[in-house]
Amino acid sequence: MDSLIQTIAVYALPVLFGITLHEAAHGYVARMFGDPTAWQAGRITLNPIKHIDPVGTIIVPLVLLFSTKLLGGGGLLFGWAKPVPVDWSRLRHPKRDMLWVALAGPASNLVMAIVWALSLRLIVEMGVVSDPGDFWMRMAIAGVQVNLILMALNLVPLPPLDGGRVVFSLLPSRLAWQYSRIEPYGLIILIVLMFTGALWVIVRPLLAFGQLIVNSFL
Numbered sequence: 001m002d003s004l005i006q007t008i009a010v011y012a013l014p015v016l017f018g019i020t021l022h023e024a025a026h027g028y029v030a031r032m033f034g035d036p037t038a039w040q041a042g043r044i045t046l047n048p049i050k051h052i053d054p055v056g057t058i059i060v061p062l063v064l065l066f067s068t069k070l071l072g073g074g075g076l077l078f079g080w081a082k083p084v085p086v087d088w089s090r091l092r093h094p095k096r097d098m099l100w101v102a103l104a105g106p107a108s109n110l111v112m113a114i115v116w117a118l119s120l121r122l123i124v125e126m127g128v129v130s131d132p133g134d135f136w137m138r139m140a141i142a143g144v145q146v147n148l149i150l151m152a153l154n155l156v157p158l159p160p161l162d163g164g165r166v167v168f169s170l171l172p173s174r175l176a177w178q179y180s181r182i183e184p185y186g187l188i189i190l191i192v193l194m195f196t197g198a199l200w201v202i203v204r205p206l207l208a209f210g211q212l213i214v215n216s217f218l
Helices: 002-032 054-070 094-125 135-154 162-170 173-180 183-196 198-215
Strands: none
Touching (some): 002 094, 002 135, 094 135, 162 173
């Protein structure tokens, strides 16, 4: 039980900061391109309470973490935040601007991963801690991992994930609308990819790309 509580404590801040900045970034960039929906809903904020989904952000991750720890695993973390509202039709150039709104979330996670990496480097260079098992060092490492995973998962080219929005924006209009028709089945497809292991094949190069960038700051 102590180990589980320690794991929750280590990951709590990185997860909250990761999802908060991710969702706020979507809303902020959407407002820049003409859609004030998220701003009007009070979602362009660093207050994590505004972005927490009770089931996806709290219950599901805790149940998964507890069950995997109980079974002797390393602890599985998976969940989601409350999507920030974006009215694509209110963007000045909806199809083109969708690209930047979608990329804003994963980009914010990459920036957060870099910030956590710099924090880790600062902790080590200042000699604040020397034990790799130290709480703050573990939290910094978790911050890098969590944000790289959030970045990579959201870049999977499957609507309604951010990667799906990016693909929609880049495809010719006719193909884009045909592609968007799979969105109602996106979650089911994602779960199938996850349980078959195919999701890892897609995510691995995205993680490697993010890790390459983060390593340059370590």
